[in-house]
Amino acid sequence: MGKKPVFSEATCPVPIHDPSRVLLGHGSGGKLSAALIREVFLPTFNNPFLEKLNDSATLPFDGSELAFTTDSFVVDPVFFPGGDIGSLAIHGTVNDLAVSGARPLYVSAAYILEEGFPIEDLKRITASMQKACEESGVTLVTGDTKVVDKGKCDSIFITTSGIGALETNHNIGVDQARPGDKVIISGAIGNHGIAILSVREGIEFETDLKSDSASLITPIRNIIEVSSNIHCLRDPTRGGLSSALNEIAQASKVGIELEETSIPICNQVRGACELLGLDPLYVANEGKFVAVVAAQDADKVLGKLRTHPLGGEAAVIGEVVQEHPEMVLMRSSIGGKRVVQMLAGEQLPRIC
Numbered sequence: 001m002g003k004k005p006v007f008s009e010a011t012c013p014v015p016i017h018d019p020s021r022v023l024l025g026h027g028s029g030g031k032l033s034a035a036l037i038r039e040v041f042l043p044t045f046n047n048p049f050l051e052k053l054n055d056s057a058t059l060p061f062d063g064s065e066l067a068f069t070t071d072s073f074v075v076d077p078v079f080f081p082g083g084d085i086g087s088l089a090i091h092g093t094v095n096d097l098a099v100s101g102a103r104p105l106y107v108s109a110a111y112i113l114e115e116g117f118p119i120e121d122l123k124r125i126t127a128s129m130q131k132a133c134e135e136s137g138v139t140l141v142t143g144d145t146k147v148v149d150k151g152k153c154d155s156i157f158i159t160t161s162g163i164g165a166l167e168t169n170h171n172i173g174v175d176q177a178r179p180g181d182k183v184i185i186s187g188a189i190g191n192h193g194i195a196i197l198s199v200r201e202g203i204e205f206e207t208d209l210k211s212d213s214a215s216l217i218t219p220i221r222n223i224i225e226v227s228s229n230i231h232c233l234r235d236p237t238r239g240g241l242s243s244a245l246n247e248i249a250q251a252s253k254v255g256i257e258l259e260e261t262s263i264p265i266c267n268q269v270r271g272a273c274e275l276l277g278l279d280p281l282y283v284a285n286e287g288k289f290v291a292v293v294a295a296q297d298a299d300k301v302l303g304k305l306r307t308h309p310l311g312g313e314a315a316v317i318g319e320v321v322q323e324h325p326e327m328v329l330m331r332s333s334i335g336g337k338r339v340v341q342m343l344a345g346e347q348l349p350r351i352c
Helices: 031-045 085-098 119-136 191-201 217-226 240-252 267-276 295-306
Strands: 057-061 064-073 102-114 139-148 156-166 182-185 230-234 255-259 290-293 315-321 328-331 337-339
Touching: 064 085, 085 102, 085 119, 085 156, 085 217, 102 119, 102 217, 119 139, 119 156, 182 295, 191 267, 217 230, 217 295, 230 240, 240 255, 240 290, 240 328, 290 295, 295 315
Parallel strands: 102 139, 255 328
Antiparallel strands: 057 064, 064 156, 102 156, 182 290, 182 315, 230 290, 255 315, 328 337
């Protein structure tokens, strides 16, 4: 560790219950986000495609199926170790398609720019997006740009949408977990959130910690090819691993039990979380995914995943159970169990 950090935004604010106002926590991917979806958006736009609440909607098209997703990115700072808001936007979009079992094809991008934003920074961001598109095998085919008065937007916001083709008959969805399934994480958690926080708050590490932002298309396609018993795929972005697993447990009406000692966390992330009083389970990721797999295929999926550079630290971290439906429990290193709930407030503002 280097100079003393400033912790002005590092802690999780206690949610203020005011149902008439939008709070920062409504964008956290945790409990307040779920409440906003459940109480505002689902009742208004209710339809069989939206109500599944998968990372992408699966839509019938000309005798086959397409996956369609959209997302917004508001990361601060816009340039961070391991990436920037541009590559992050592409990775986030193609990963949402990939975890739905689709092959990403096309993306769009809409930019909201603050007056005075440097053109050179915009060129750097768009170049990064194009590189991420090329690496992911997708093409950016349409977009939009708006400029707002200085002070009305924090530098740059990007909204992306993506379309992909479903080429398998695998029934992958957040509601498909079954008792006995194994829970696999593709690698160490928390790198993205802590890498950004290290820049924002001036934390220095003895070794370089970078965001894990990356395209997950290839490792996901690899495991789909070796197993037809992959039931759920989820990328634990906002709200971290805890929210992703709670979403699966609630949608599938099952319980999930984790083993704390099996969850891969690098020493820098663990140390930073201890210093700041954060729980790695709630820290955002942008290059990891959760796979819920039938027990008989778990070793095969894990072995295949570990052959890819992005899956070298993959591990089985838990199991789906019949007990305590819609709850996630974790067995600690000393043998006790605790409930792993969704993020209650806003832990790391503007992280993805």
